[in-house]
Amino acid sequence: MNNRLWRLEHLYWIKNVDGIVIPFRPNEVQRKFLERQHGRNAILKARQLGLSTLVGVLMADFVFWNENKTAAIIDWRLPEGQKKLLGVRFQWEHLDYVPEDAERERRIIAWLMREKKRRLGTVKKDGSIVPVTATANKLAFRNGSVIYTDNTFRGGTTQFMHVSELAKMAKRFPDRAREVVNGGFESVPTNGTIIVESTHEGGRSGVNYNLMKTAMSKRGKPLLPVDWRFFFFPWYEESRYQLDVPEGYVFRDETIEYFTRMKEVYGVDVPESARLWWEWKNGQSDFNMGEEYPTVPDEAFDAIGDDAIYCAQFRKLRRDNRIGCRFVVHSYAPVYCTWDIGVADHMATVFFQKVGGETRIIGGIQAKKSCVLDMLARVRDFEQAHGFKVFRHLLPHDGGHHSTNDRKTNQQTLEENGCRDVRLVPKTGSVWLSIGEVRSFLPSTVWHERCGERIEDGSEEGLPGLLDCMESYHVDQNGKIDHDDCSHFADAFRMFIEAACHGLIEGFESSIVGMECLGTASCYDAGVADMP
DSSP, X not given: OOOHHHHHHHTOEEEOTTSOEEEOOOOHHHHHHHHHOOSEEEEEEOSSSSHHHHHHHHHHHHHHHSXXXXXXXXXXXXXXXXXXXXXXXXXXXXXXXXXXXXXXHHHHHHHHHHHHHHHHSEEOTTSOEEOSEEOSSEEEOTTSXXXXXXXXXXXXXXXXXXXXXXXXXXHHOHHHHHHIIIIIXXXXXTTSEEEEEEOOXXXXXXXXXXXXXXXXXXXXXXXXXXXXXXXXXXXXXXXXXXXXXXXXXXOOHHHHHHHHHHHHHHOOOOOXXXXXXXXXXXXXXXXXXXXXXXXXXXXXXXXXXXXBTTHHHHHHHHXXXXXXXXXXXXXXXXXXXXXXXXXXXXXXXXXXXXXXXXXXXXXXXXXXXXXXXXXXXXXXXXXXXXXXXXXXXXXXXXXXXXXXXXXXXXXXXXXXXXXXXXXXXXXXXXXXXXXXXXXXXXXXXXXXXXXXXXXOOSSSSOBOOHHHHHHHXXXXXXXXXXXXXXXHHHHHHHHHHHHHHTTOSTTOTTXXXXXXXXXXXXXXXXXXXXXX
């Protein structure tokens, strides 16, 4: 019984889909993880592959067979963590389980495990054996080992940490997620174990994305004990996600195009039985396939959540191949640079050029702890790198406020440092009305491939790029705009539309429906300012 794999295959039980207790036997996905398990494990996965079940069994085995150890289950919601702790409690209760048709070997194992439970737990008057401590959030045993669950990190040293759905936590409770990463992970010694398993949401930003990209960068390289090993488990490797293909069945064009792209771009050849399941599942309106069932990691990172403010528009832009394009900046058409001057000196700029009937998004810059002159230097580097000069700089209305020690406004600072045309965009009475106009405007845009690149700022992770921020710009659980690291680019982008409504963009005075209403007070008086 000193062999962990033997224990996993002989001592533990699970309930199958019919609720029947059966012996735990690692499935194919679970075995793949066990074969490559490392000290730090970052798992990007599809739904319901059994990985949470496996980790629950591993944690139960860890505290049953090791003295004075601490294990922690951290989930994005406490009730979810409590369910996983119930899974460990299930393993305790069934450690000496004997099926009715049990053979002699099974009965011997059950007798030995009952003696094991006597040493680990407390024998009650009715003969049952319970953990020394058993609550909804904690199990403790006589060998000094304990396992608890929480939705954040408690402190203290932890030898085994399971973090489930870090992406959900990072998107909904970013401060809590950072606490888990910065505090929780540091509490695990170098010879300890961390398993982060999560589907992904939130685009190419947030602590889960940063963790997964860090782990992906180590693929194919020798790993230190403290390095993260990346695992990706796609949906199509699970046998349950397949359907028999009827003779003569014709796949939809969308399905054919999707899997053709998966093969041509990523080299992933999915069998027809799995393609049919995907086609059926994709028809269910409640599922975001990129988040729930990604075929490749990039699809998970590129998936746009339903709470994203521009989700419908960017999904269409991707379908229409208007994202990731290559084009040159023309000398005959003006380039506009819109600015967002955020709190704590977080600034962002976006570059636009109207060519014919489309608006080309050339790229964007953002930086933290920056001043206007720092950003101007970055803008000029961008101009030089891509061969153009900004025709007009567009600042938010507060760009005319005194903001520097010498009592100069940001507008004055730019003008005195060589910017030939700097305009202030008057304040809009309704952010949501502006957002509505951006939604109308987006279908006419084309996005250069550099818009999808992360921005280097000297840190290991960098900052999310323009496209990531626009796709991740979202509302919180209360329906209010979430002002996170993505909102600065979104504000700078929206500045272009607000400038257009005030006649600051050549050729845009009447090109967007409702634009004339955006600059007037009458529409706000009518209640449009409260638009959801």
